Amino acid sequence: MTSAAGAALALAGCAAPQAARRAEAGSSHWSGRLSLSVDSNPPQSFAAVFELDGNPEQGELLLTTPLGNTLGALQWSPGTAVLRDGAQQRRFASIAALTEAVTGAALPIDALFEWLQGRPAQVPGWRAELSQVAQGRLQATRDAPLPTAQLRVVFERPSP
Numbered sequence: 001m002t003s004a005a006g007a008a009l010a011l012a013g014c015a016a017p018q019a020a021r022r023a024e025a026g027s028s029h030w031s032g033r034l035s036l037s038v039d040s041n042p043p044q045s046f047a048a049v050f051e052l053d054g055n056p057e058q059g060e061l062l063l064t065t066p067l068g069n070t071l072g073a074l075q076w077s078p079g080t081a082v083l084r085d086g087a088q089q090r091r092f093a094s095i096a097a098l099t100e101a102v103t104g105a106a107l108p109i110d111a112l113f114e115w116l117q118g119r120p121a122q123v124p125g126w127r128a129e130l131s132q133v134a135q136g137r138l139q140a141t142r143d144a145p146l147p148t149a150q151l152r153v154v155f156e157r158p159s160p
Contacts, residue, residue: 027054030116032136032155038104040147046103056110074098076109105142105149115140116155 035047048063048071057078063071072085074095081098083090092098100106111121111128118133125144132138136156142149 027059028113028116029053030155032153034151034153036103036105036107036152037150038147039149040104044104052112052116056113059109061109072102074102105147107151108140111140112153116153 030050030052032050033047034050035045037046038044049066050064051060051062053060053062059076061074063074065071072083075082075084076095076098079093081092081095083092083098083102090098090101092101095109096106099109108121108123108126111123111126114121115128115130115138116133118130120128120130126140126142128138128140130138136154138151138153138155140151142151
């Protein structure tokens with residue numbers, strides 16, 4: 001991590017992971033690795049191991065280092081999103097606002113759930129390459145608004 005996003009999440013090196021809530025109808029679980037590159041000045045990049053639970057309306061995204069240290073837990077529900085990083089907690093109006101504050105680019109979490117299942121989802125400014133989803137690879141590019149951003153996800157969906 002070589003950016004403000006990495007610095008913000010690195011504060012959480014010792015945070016304890018939250019329990020996943022998967023019992024709800026329509027929720028899912030995904031895990032793997034993700035990276036985000038933002039072509040800002042200076043350029044920002046971020047990489048983490050992730051676990052994504054829930055659905056677009058309510059869920060949790062847990063980000064850890066490859067060694068298992070928790071970088072942060074992003075939780076959202078209608079009208080609110082919370083970043084827990086260590087003993088600190090920050091609230092945001094939406095998951096898009098939270099991901100923009102943390103990574104430098106508002107990530108389309110709603111669409112991410114669709115993309116991980118290989119289903120197209122229209123998001124203004126984003127285009128997803130879904131041809132390798134069956135092999136556990138997803139790539140999405142944000143062309144607008146500037147700066148451009150590149151999201152890469154390598155994932156697996158565990159058995160229920």
